[in-house]
Amino acid sequence: MPPRRAAAVARRVEAWFASNRRALPWRLEPRDPWASLVSEIMLQQTQAARVAERLPTFLARFPTPAALAAADEHEVLAAWSGLGYYRRARGLHACAKSLVERHAGATPPDVDSLRALPGVGAYTAGAVASIVFGARTPIVDANVARVLLRLEGADALLGSAAATAWCWANAERLVRAAASPGALNEGLMELGALVCTPSRTAGPRCGECPLASLCRARAEGRQRELPARAARPPRSEVHHAALIARDGAGRVLAQRRPPAGLWAGLWQAPTVESARRPTASEVARLVRLLARDVSHSGGFLHATTHRLVRFDLWQASAPVQIEDGAPMRWISSSDLPGLALATPHRRILSEALRSREASPARAGSVQRRGLRAGR
């Protein structure tokens, strides 16, 4: 992008952002560096509306790096519960410890120090450095990439190495031409989120776009087709048989998941995973250390990016024994808020606890209705 064009684009984006910015929780002035870092990590792969709901609570509990560093990892994961990509929570916890140990408990202002923190990549480091500290450094997230590829009418495949390098080079030219690097960067993202939307059906809102007269994709009528994207590979399908086991006090059994893979280290209703859907007798055999008999009580689908998880729920109809040293515990309703649970298991366990006073047969039907209604 030639310097004169870059200057025109930067000027228009900054002017548009000044009067079109949304009031979002992470845009409170003055910007708190720690709050900004937390918000940027929470915003990775996560929609703004979801972050807006959860950020204030998280920051109220962990207002400083020191507060987060001092917390137990499980408490951090519990505070992140439902947000997905739980590695981000562990990375943020490690970040906080690093800030306390190596940066006197402060969030550093320069891209390189930020970039060295766990879970902080080029985007997050550039966002904090430019938006909070005014550093003249570019950022490229999916919004920025879409805006730039359309603006220049580029055919590069979104996400390819070539497209990524091309986007960063052009974002660099724009931030060099900006009056305020932070406003330009935030403005590009906001423009992508509100105007230059990904929609292939309705198309982007070019009528409201400050860059419409400069946009090559618009001039060529290709704003719906660009940017080009690769086809997504099909999701693999897996079966999770979850056991709802109650003790005499109406508590339900929870188990810690393995330390790697899906929902690593989170708690769950005890679960047997398999490629094919197990029968009742197979489930009974697989969980025989836990329960002598089981009965099927409904199921539901849970889709993640790469998997389709088919949940089947099984009620334990005989007393359950906990193996010594097994990563299991009995939980009651009051334990739920403090537990790190993936979304489907929070549903399973809370439904099970809600119906804890019903008989086993009755509990099964309540369970089934509740879970089906929830979809």
Place this chain on the structure above:
DNA sequence: AAGCCGTGGCC
């Protein structure tokens, strides 16, 4: 460097 890691809104 290709694949893994969640969730919820939209149609």
Place this chain on the structure above:
DNA sequence: TGGCCAAGGCT
């Protein structure tokens, strides 16, 4: 209502 969509960091 099931399939589609979004899209940063790490290994």
